[in-house]
Amino acid sequence: MCSLEKRGNLFILILTGQNGEHRLNPNLFSSIISALSRAKAESTRGSALVTMSHGKFFCNGFDLDWVNAAGSDEETQQRFNLLLDYLKQLVLAFISLPMPTIAAVNGHAAAGGVVLALCHDYVLMRRHRSVLYMIDLDLGIKIPEPFMALFRAKISGSARRDLLLRGLKIKGEEALKTGIVEAVYDGEEEVTNAGIKMADDLAKRNWHGEVYAEIRKGLYTELCDILGIASTPIATPKL
């Protein structure tokens, strides 16, 4: 599933899940969402969160084995829709988290796994052995609006088209060039250490988590509208 570790001011979320692909099913989703609730409950000024996993995959998308193990076509569709709902909840939880967030993408990410990575404020990636792959087009699956809104907020122009509409497996260097990721590293250890270091540097800024989350929401107004998250006014500022 996932584990949440607190190390000083840092929350370290590690995807474990069954098999190496860390595919998203109701168990993993619930587990991550719970972990985020715990992080939120325990957050203070100067908190930060870094998400990572180990092995060949960061997160290879929805657990389609689980989806397809349903009794009927109707149930299969229901299971898929359930995963979509969970993914929406996950995005909502990340976007509202009152602290900076970093994804240390150690391996491949596909579909829902790309959404997971991109709902962090910063994405670090391996230069090799790691691709971002919006496989949806190749599988003949439409990308639902909330997630399109996330992509529209984060990426623009030809980079957006290439990620969503071209069936490309985007490697580290390309993702860096197009501004999808912040930095690339060689090796799993390097990227996870870099994630922890970056989280630490951001945590040291000692920002008010509530203010941070509210400004962050301003980067995602379309997405927030779709998910029904209104901005809250912050009380009397200290001038």
Next chain:
Amino acid sequence: MCSLEKRGNLFILTLTGKNVEHRLNPEVLSSIISALSRAKADSTRGSALVTVSHGKFFCNGFDLDWVNATGSKQEAQQRFDYSLDCLTQLVQAFISLPMPTVAAVTGHAAAAGVVIPLCHDYVVMRRDRGVLYVNDLEMGLKIPELYMAFFRAKTSGWALRDLVLRGLKIKGEELLKMGIVDAVYDGEEGVINAGMKMADDLARRKWDGEVYAEIRKGLYSEFCGMLGIASKAIGTPKF
């Protein structure tokens, strides 16, 4: 406060403010708005405006000495809100100005001061000195919705995040990469001359000022929508 000089087709607006930091209070803002009114009244086809300042600071934000020189916290909040309203009026005046505008950023711009260069059509900046610093997060202040819309009009994706959610003092070269400034130059004289030359080149295009302003407003549609500044229908175009 400020001075407005006419040189051929160019209007040269120099920010002087009350002290070296060229901080903004209602008096200063009002003076700049008046200068823009004068420019608008004297404008013809092929007018252009360039805004410059001298010294270490371009504009270091609101005059917090004035804001805080009151009896109560409540009054200070009122003065702050009033300054913000005046700033909004200034932004509207810039956005409606019937001529191309260039900001030659000669020094530091912080907080509300960042809005000034960004409400110009083009920004040229010193490479060797000067930063843009949106410090709301650092101060524990949420950025008002209207100004988030303003920033969203100017930039997006990772650049928007780095501008408002990272507490960064961003130099010219980085702003160039972010697409927030158009060019960087060495030295105060270098950037001012470049700003004037750019304004001059734009002036030579002899655009219809009214049409220019209306098209420009379309780049700020969300912001204008929030302020209720409707686009005007332009009379029968000449084909």
